Amino acid sequence: MQLIVAIIKPFKLDDVKEAVKDLGVQGLTVSDVQGFGRQRGHTEVYRGAEYTVDFVPKVRIEILADDGDVERVVSKLLEVARTGKIGDGKVWTVPIGDAWRIRTGESGPDAL
Amino acid sequence: MQLIVAIIKPFKLDDVKEAVKDLGVQGLTVSDVQGFGRQRGHTEVYRGAEYTVDFVPKVRIEILADDGDVERVVSKLLEVARTGKIGDGKVWTVPIGDAWRIRTGESGPDAL
Amino acid sequence: MQLIVAIIKPFKLDDVKEAVKDLGVQGLTVSDVQGFGRQRGHTEVYRGAEYTVDFVPKVRIEILADDGDVERVVSKLLEVARTGKIGDGKVWTVPIGDAWRIRTGESGPDAL
Amino acid sequence: MNTGDTAWVLTSTALVLFMTPGLALFYGGMVRAKNILAMLMQNFFAMGIVAVLWVFVGYSLAFGGLGNGGFIGNFDFVGLKGMGSETFGSIPALLFVAFQLTFAVITPALITGAIADRMRFAAWVGFIGLWSILVYLPVAHWIFAGGWLAERGALDFAGGAVVHVNAGAAALVLCIILKARRGWPREAMPPHSLPLTMLGTGILWFGWFGFNAGSALAANGVAAQAFINTFVAASAGMLSWLVVERLKAGHATTLGAASGAVAGLVAITPCAGFVGAVPSIIIGAAAGAVCYLAIQLKFRFKYDDSLDVVAVHLVGGLLGSILLGLFADASVNSAGKDGVFYGGGWSLFGEQVLAVAVVFAFSAVVTAAIAYGLKAVLPGGIRVSEEDEAVGLDLTQHSEVGYSLERV
C-alpha cells in the first residue's frame, strides 16, 4: 500500500474528488495549506505600507491506495488538477508500513 | 523509527492524547483536516438553495515513535478512537529515514 | 528523493523560508498545526473557570528534496529554527516513491 | 402631548429594541462555533413572535385595567384598536405600547444564555410563546401596570424584578430541566469569539440608557438622573468584578470587564430613577463582586447555567431590587419613596423582598409547568439528542454553518 499526496489549487478540489471517486477510491483526507514556489504570492497594502506575502493558498490531499491502484490514481490526479499555469502543484507517493480501519480494526488493503 | 498517522473524530482527541501519553509517548503533532469517505457529509440550506457538503471535520495526529513502540501505540489508538459508528477514521505507519530534535540536534531515538 | 518534514515555532517561518531558498530549494508547503510535547501549553480563565490547553501553535513545513540535497537542507533547518528553548520542534525525513509536477507531468528530480 | 418627551421615548424604544440583537451577540460570542447560529436564532426569534402576540393580546392583558391592583389586565386593547389618537401621559399611547413591547421581547431572550447548546428550536418556539403569555404578562401587570404588587408599594423603575428576576428564575428552572451539556463541567468549552461578546456588551450598555432613562417616559430631570446612574453603575460593576477576579483568579479578564458592566446595569435597573449617583456606584460595585462570586453556585449545586444568567441576572436583579429598599431617596424622584438610609424605615425594604420573592416563585413554578407540558406534548421532547448535541445545533436545528472562512 502507498500514500498518495497531492498539493493542488483550491478551486480544483471538487473536480479531483469526483474524478478519484469514479476510479473507485473509497475515501481521502484534505487540509488547507500554504504553498511557496515559482508561483509568486501577492502584495498587500495597509495605510501606504506594502507587505509581500509569498505564500499562496493550496489544498493538500492524502489518499491511501493499494499498490495496484496507485498508478491509475496518480495519472488521473495529474490530468484533472492541471490548469497549465504556474502553481498547479505537486504529487508524490510514500510507501506505507501498514494501515488499519479504526472502526473494525481491519488492516492491510481491507482497511481502505 | 516510524511515523504513526491517525485520522480520528475530533471529539476523541483528548482521550487519544491522554492514552498515548500514558504509554510514555513524549509528544505528538495535531492538525485540523476534512475527511471524505463512507461517512456522508451534510446538507446546508441558504435561502432555499441546498448545498451538500461531502467533507466531515476530522483531526490528523502524527506521532514519531521508535520501532519497538509502534505496535503498542497503534493498538492503543485503534482501541481509544473507536466509536463503532461509520467515520471513525484510519491509522497508518510510514517508515522514517532519520529524525532530529531541533533544540539539541540529537538524532535517532534520542530525538523523541 | 525524500520528503523533509519540520515542525517549528511559528515566528521562525520567515527565517527558515529565506534560508532554504538560499540553498536553492525551489518550493515548500506549509500548514498550521498544534503541538504537544515537553513544552507546556497555557491556562485560560473564563469567569473563574480555568482550562489548561496542552497544545501549542506550531508550523509544519514539507520540502521535497533530491537525495543529494537532503543533508544540507536538514542541517540548515536545524540551525535556523533553533531558539535553544523547549518546544523548538522536530525534523524528520521520509523516503519517496516518486514525485510529479502537475503542470508539466515531469517526474523524478525534474518534478522539483 | 410633549414633542420632547415623545422624541426621547421614540429614541429609547429604538435603543431597547437594539438590545436584543446586542444580547444575541453577547451570548453568541460565548458559545462554541458549532452553536453560534442557534443562540442568535433563539434571540432574534423573540423579536418576531413576541411583537405579534403583543399587538393582538399581550399589551391588553398586561396594561389593560391600568392600576386595578389586580392580577391581570383585560381585553380592552386587543389589536390596539382605538389607540391611534390616544396619549399616555405626555407621549402617544401607541409609543407606550412599542416601548413596553421591547421589554417583553428581551425578557424571554435573557433565558437563552442558561440553556445554551441543548434545546430543540421547535421546543423554544413553543416555550417562548407560552412563557410570554403565562409568565411575562401577569408579572408586568403586577408591577408596571399598577397591579397588586405595585399597589402594595413595591418599586421597580425599569424592570429589575419584571425583567431580570423573572427571566433569571425561569433560566434556573429550565436549565435544570434540560440537564447539563454533555461534558460539562469537565470538558473545556471556551468562548468562540470574545470580540463578538465585547461588541454585544457595547450595544447592551448603549441600549440600556433607553431601558433605564427611557422608563422616565419623559425627557426630564428623572431621565437625566437615571442616565448618569446607569452609566456609573455599569462602570462600578466592571471595576469591582475585575478587582475580585484579579484577587481570586489571578487575572483581570476581558470577559470579566464585560460581565461586571452587565451585572452593574442589571442591579441599577430597578433603582435607576429612585437613587442618587453615589448610591448607584455602591449598587453597581456590590453587583460586580456578588455576581462574580455567584458564578460558583452552579458548580456547587451542579446545575449547568451555561452563560451565567442566574449569577448575573437573577442575583443581580435580586440584589438591585433589595438594595433599592435601602438607598431609595424620594428627593431624587417624587414618585419614589425613602429607603432605610433616607429615613423611610423598613416598609419599602419589606415590599421589595416580597415582590422579588413572589416574582421568583411564580416564574419558577409556571416555567416548570410549561417545560414539562412541552416535554409531554412534543414528540421529540425539548432536548436535542446526544448525537445532535455533538454535531452542533447550527447544523442539526437550522442546517446552516456559522463561518466558512477559508478563502478558497
Place this chain on the structure above:
Amino acid sequence: MNTGDTAWVLTSTALVLFMTPGLALFYGGMVRAKNILAMLMQNFFAMGIVAVLWVFVGYSLAFGGLGNGGFIGNFDFVGLKGMGSETFGSIPALLFVAFQLTFAVITPALITGAIADRMRFAAWVGFIGLWSILVYLPVAHWIFAGGWLAERGALDFAGGAVVHVNAGAAALVLCIILKARRGWPREAMPPHSLPLTMLGTGILWFGWFGFNAGSALAANGVAAQAFINTFVAASAGMLSWLVVERLKAGHATTLGAASGAVAGLVAITPCAGFVGAVPSIIIGAAAGAVCYLAIQLKFRFKYDDSLDVVAVHLVGGLLGSILLGLFADASVNSAGKDGVFYGGGWSLFGEQVLAVAVVFAFSAVVTAAIAYGLKAVLPGGIRVSEEDEAVGLDLTQHSEVGYSLERV
C-alpha cells in the same frame, strides 16, 4: 421651530446613516471571505461620494422647486447657500437636507447585493455617481418633493418606490448586464459569516425606526404609528418567511429569519404612516412569504441576483406600495388617503400601480444606459477578469485581505 420634532429628526438622521454600514455587514456576511472587503467598500463608498454630490447639486435638483409637480428641481440651493437659518416645517432646513441625504446614500448601496463579487471598483465609482444624479434625483423629486407622481396622488411614506423599487429595478438590470458569477448556480458559495449578517440585520432594524418613523418629520402621533407599524411588520415578515421555509426547505434558518424581517421592513416602508398596526402585520406577513418565493425567480429566469435584492427589495417594495392602495386609512394620518378596504375606492390603488411601474421602467432604462455607457468608456470594462474573480476582489481591487486570524 419645534425642539422636540428637531430632536427626533436629528436622531432619525443618525439612525438612517447607520443603516448603510448595517447593510454593508448584512450583505458582507453573505459573500465569500475573498470578497468581503469589496462588498463593504462599495457600500461605505456610497457614504462618501453621495454626500458631496448632495451638498453641491443633489439636494437642489431633488427638492428645489418643491411641489412644482414637475420632473426635476432647480439650482436654488446649490451648495446649500442661504439655508443656514431656514426651517422646513418644524425643523431646521439643514436638518431636512441631512435627513434626505441619508436616503440618497442607502438607495444606490442596496444595488451592491445583486452584483456581488464581479464588478470592478473603478466602474462602481463611476456608476454610483451617475446613477445618483440621473436616476435617484428625478425619482426623489417626483414623489418626495411634490413632483408629478405625488401630484397625481401616489403615496410613499418613507421610500417604498423611491428607495426599494428604484434600487431593485437597477439591481435587476445591472446584475444581468454583468452576467453571472463564474460557477453560479452549480458551485456552492455559502455565506462566509452569518453572525456578521445577523449583526447587520440588528443594525438595519434599529435604523429603520429612523427611516420610517423619522419620515413623519416630527415627534408626533404619526411617528408613533409608523414606529409600531415598522416593528410588527418586521416581526410578521420574519415569522411568515420561517413558516414557508420550514414547509418548503424543511428547516427554519437563521438567514431566513433575517431575510424575512428585512422583507417586512421593506414592504411597510411606503405604508408606515398611512396604515394601522394590524394591517402592518398583514403587509409584513405577505412580504415574508412572497419574497421567499420570489427567490426562485433568479433560478427560473437565469439571472444571478447574488444576494436577492430583486426578491427582497424590488418585490417587497412593489408589494408594499400596491398593498397601500388597499390598506391606506386616512383616520391614521390626515395627510394620507383611504384605500379600497377603507371606502376610498380604487383611485389610490391605480396611482400606486402607476407610480411603481413608472419608477421601475425609468430606473431600469437609465441604469442600462449608464452601464453600457461605462462599458464603452472604461478601458477595462465594468466586470473583473475571470482570473481576478477567481483570486477574489479584495486582493485584486483593493490589495487587501479581509481576515488574518492565525495567531502566529
Place this chain on the structure above:
Amino acid sequence: MNTGDTAWVLTSTALVLFMTPGLALFYGGMVRAKNILAMLMQNFFAMGIVAVLWVFVGYSLAFGGLGNGGFIGNFDFVGLKGMGSETFGSIPALLFVAFQLTFAVITPALITGAIADRMRFAAWVGFIGLWSILVYLPVAHWIFAGGWLAERGALDFAGGAVVHVNAGAAALVLCIILKARRGWPREAMPPHSLPLTMLGTGILWFGWFGFNAGSALAANGVAAQAFINTFVAASAGMLSWLVVERLKAGHATTLGAASGAVAGLVAITPCAGFVGAVPSIIIGAAAGAVCYLAIQLKFRFKYDDSLDVVAVHLVGGLLGSILLGLFADASVNSAGKDGVFYGGGWSLFGEQVLAVAVVFAFSAVVTAAIAYGLKAVLPGGIRVSEEDEAVGLDLTQHSEVGYSLERV
C-alpha cells in the same frame, strides 16, 4: 428646561458613549489576533475607571468655577452633590455631567492605538487614572469650562484640541517611551479583521453626530449645521484619502476609506458649529489628504505609532483647529467668531494656534512625567517582556484567547 433640547442631549450622550466600544473595534480589527482582547480591554476599561473618577472629583475639577478664566475648577460638585434639581442652560445639570463624561472617557481611549501590543495592563490602569486627572481635567477646564484659553478667545466646538490634539500628543510621547514593537517596521503585521475595523468606523461615524451636533447642547439650528458639517466632512475625508492613496500606493483600500472618514471627522470636530457646509467639505478633504501623508512621519522619525493616532488624531486635530481660524463664520453661530476668510482678521487664527500649541506641550510633558513615574514605581515596568510580546498580550495579560473558531 426644554424637553426637546434634553431629548437630543440624552440621545447624544448615549451616541458618544457608544463611540468608545466603536473605537475599540476600529483599533481592534487592525491589531494581530493574539492582541485583540488587550486592545478591546484597554478601551473598555476607560468606560469603567473614568466614570467613577468623574463623579467623585473629575466633573468638579473640570467644570467647577465655570468661566473663572482659570487653570482648574474647584471641589463644589464633588460626588455631584446638590446637582439633582439643577439645570445647565436648557438641560438638566446631571445630563451635562453625563454628556461631558463621555468625552472624558474616549479621550484617553484614543491613546491606545499608538501603544498597541506592548503595554502591561497594570501599567495602563495606573496611566489612564493619572492621565485623566492630571491632563484631561485641566485641558477640559481651559477650553470647555471658560478657562484661560477660552477666555482669550480660542474656539473648540466639540473637542478638536481638548480631545484629539490632547490625546494625539500623549500618544506620540507614550509610544516613544514604550519603544517600538519587536519586528517593526520590517515584519508584516497585517490587520487581523478589517470587517471589525469597518464596523468600528460605522459606529464612530454614527456616534460622532452626538459628539459634534450634541455639543450644541440643544436641538436647534446650530445642531443641524453641526450635523450636516460632520456628515460631509467625513465623506470628503474619505474621498480625498482614497484619491491620494490611489495615486501614491496604486490602490483605493477599504482601510483607507475608513481612515479618511475618521480623519475628516477629527478635523471638523473643533469647527462643526462655527462653519458652513461647503467649508466643512474643504476641511474634511484637507484632513483626508494631509493625514494620509502624515502616516509617513513615523517611518521618517522612527517612532512606532502603531495604528496612526498621531497621523489621524494629532495632525487632524491640529489641522481642524487651525483651519477654524480661517473658515469661522459668525453668521453660522452667534457664539462663534469670524475667521480670516470672513473678515475676522487673524486674531482668532492666532488664538487657535496658541491653544493647540499649549495643549500639545502640556499634554506631552505631563504624559512623559506620568509614564516615567510609573516606570519607576511599577516593579515590572510599563512594557511587557519580549517573550510575553511574542506570545501575545491576550494570553499573558488576561489569560484569554480571542477566537476559538474550529468547529470541534
